[in-house]
Structures are given as C-alpha cells and as structure tokens.
Amino acid sequence: MKRYTLSCLTLLMLLMLFIPNVASARSIFEHQNTTVPAGQTVDDVYVVGGDAEVLGQVDGVLVIANGNLHLGSKANIKGVIVVIGGHVSQDPGAVLGDDIYNISLDTATQNSLLIGSGLVMGLWVLQLALSLLMILIPVLIRIIGKHKMADFTDHYKQASIGRLLYIGFLSALIIAALSALLLVTVIGIPVLVLILLVIIVALALGITLISYRIGEMFHGPAQLSDWMKVLVGAAILTAFVNIPIIGWIFFILILLLSLGIGTQWISRIRKRKRNSKTLK
Structure with missing residues (x-):
C-alpha cells in the first residue's frame, strides 16, 4: 500500500512538472523557494521562509512571508499580493490585478512590533x-x-x-x-x-x-x-x-x-x- 501511494505521488509530481496545465485550479503552499513556471495557472500561492518567482498566472492571492518575490514578464496576478519581510521586483510586461502590500520588517518595524506586543502583554x-x-x-x-x-x-x-x-x-x-x-x-x-x-x-x-x-x-x-x-x-x-x-x-x-x-x-x-x- 505504501509503495502504491508513493508511486502515485511521484507520478503526480512528474505530471505537474512536465504538463503545466494539470496544476490549473490548484494552490501552492511551500516553505522553500518556489517557482510558478510560464504557462502554469494556480489559484493561490503561499510561501513561508523562501523566495518566490512567478512566471505564470495566479488567479487568487499571492502571499510571501519572510522572502522576496520576483514577477517575470509573463506573470499575470489577478488577486492581491502580500509580501511580509521581503522585497518585490517585477519585469516589464507583468500584469497585476489588485493591490500590492509590502510590509518590510526593518529595525523600526521590529521595534514597533516589540513595543506594541510588550504593551499588550x-x-x-x-x-x-x-x-x-x-x-x-x-x-x-x-x-x-x-x-x-x-x-x-x-x-x-x-x-x-x-x-x-x-x-x-x-x-x-x-x-x-x-x-x-x-x-x-x-x-x-x-x-x-x-x-x-x-x-x-x-x-x-x-x-x-x-x-x-x-x-x-x-x-x-x-x-x-x-x-x-x-x-x-x-x-x-x-x-x-x-x-x-x-x-x-x-x-x-x-x-x-x-x-x-x-x-x-x-x-x-x-x-x-x-x-x-x-x-x-
């Protein structure tokens, strides 16, 4: 049973790599560097603790925590982009639908969060x-x-x-x-x-x-x-x-x-x- 499950997961990963359209209407949640290839369409992308590169299409929200975001020239983001603790860069030609929220955790922000949490506590x-x-x-x-x-x-x-x-x-x-x-x-x-x-x-x-x-x-x-x-x-x-x-x-x-x-x-x-x- 374990071998059968492992084989199915391997086949699914190969299909996602070589046939981008199979990943359509799916969400990605990663804790490492993530890439949405050109021609691939996903619903939502959540990346925590890693960088993200989007060359394809994202129909929903794009959330990057503690990482950077790079939007390629063929990127098409229809939802909201939220980047916390990182930077956003985009190539000419990238299509953005809604707003971009970039929250940089610099020293001043960290001090404010620390003071605020200290006051609440x-x-x-x-x-x-x-x-x-x-x-x-x-x-x-x-x-x-x-x-x-x-x-x-x-x-x-x-x-x-x-x-x-x-x-x-x-x-x-x-x-x-x-x-x-x-x-x-x-x-x-x-x-x-x-x-x-x-x-x-x-x-x-x-x-x-x-x-x-x-x-x-x-x-x-x-x-x-x-x-x-x-x-x-x-x-x-x-x-x-x-x-x-x-x-x-x-x-x-x-x-x-x-x-x-x-x-x-x-x-x-x-x-x-x-x-x-x-x-x-």
Whole structure:
C-alpha cells in the first residue's frame, strides 16, 4: 500500500512538472523557494521562509512571508499580493490585478512590533494582577478582621443601594474638587496621597461587603463559611469587571457604592465618638 501511494505521488509530481496545465485550479503552499513556471495557472500561492518567482498566472492571492518575490514578464496576478519581510521586483510586461502590500520588517518595524506586543502583554499582566488582588484582598480582610467585618456587614444588611450610590456620588464630587484645589500647591501632594489611600481602603471595604452579600445568595449542600462567601462574590464581581466597556461602568458603580459605604461608616464612627464624649 505504501509503495502504491508513493508511486502515485511521484507520478503526480512528474505530471505537474512536465504538463503545466494539470496544476490549473490548484494552490501552492511551500516553505522553500518556489517557482510558478510560464504557462502554469494556480489559484493561490503561499510561501513561508523562501523566495518566490512567478512566471505564470495566479488567479487568487499571492502571499510571501519572510522572502522576496520576483514577477517575470509573463506573470499575470489577478488577486492581491502580500509580501511580509521581503522585497518585490517585477519585469516589464507583468500584469497585476489588485493591490500590492509590502510590509518590510526593518529595525523600526521590529521595534514597533516589540513595543506594541510588550504593551499588550504588560496590560494583560496588570489586568491579571488587579483581578487577583480584587479577589484576594476582600478574602483577607474578612479573615483578618472577622468580628469587626461581621459588625460592618450586619450594619449594611438592609441598606438602600440607591442611597449609598447617591452618597458615593456626592463624596466623589467633593474629593474631585478638593483634589483639584490641592494640585495647585506643592504642599497638597501629600494630602492627595492620603486621600488616595482613603479611597483605596473604602474600595476594599466596599468590595468585601458587596462580595459577601453576593456570596450569601448561593446556597450549596453545606453552609458556606464567611470567607468562602466573600471568595465566591469577589470572583463574580471580578468576572463582571473584566467585561469590555460594561466592566468599566460596573467598576465605577462599585467605586461609588464603596465611597458611599465608607462615608457612612466614617460618619457613624464620628457620631459614636461624639456620643461617648457627651456621656462623659
């Protein structure tokens, strides 16, 4: 059987060499130097890592990657020519149908591709790191501050989401106005850093609370522990945040909600201190 298959392949190659018309309506895909002889017609030609010389007719596309292309005087290309990382030369009389795209991988192009791929990879790594932090930090907050976080989450069990968003929106406006004023002076930069830290803490607490509430909605065969509820909820939040465009809107809503929670929590602490001072 192997001998019969080998004989058929050999016969087919001989027919393609000595009877050019047999190659009509076929495509060529090579990884070496390739020649389309005069009088031969093919559909498409793909050459990777080699040069190509076309003396016949190509009805479809002609793609050369990391190689040069030479078009003879009797060449007739009816489709698109794409040459990547090589040069194109043609003799007088060659007929070209559509466009020629010649992408030269010179030093500038390679540097641009390297920088672009590096930026894409860097953004992907940053997104992955932020996603992991968005899951791990709420879980750690719940584990470390177990009793305090229990009191924190119980206080906001019946809280109105609309009211918290409204408070968070007003807080964001105040923070933005205050930051704009602090940017004018050099002394205000440390204060801005402090404000940023407060926002990060509020966001972490808000994500922990929201994650816990989402995790409470899922009931398995056994009752989930508090940190497992936070883990499930944080994973769901992270999945929604990573959705293109919608994720940014979702993240802004989480930020506003977290600012509202943080603002209410700070106001509650101040009221407790005032009441304690009054009693004394």
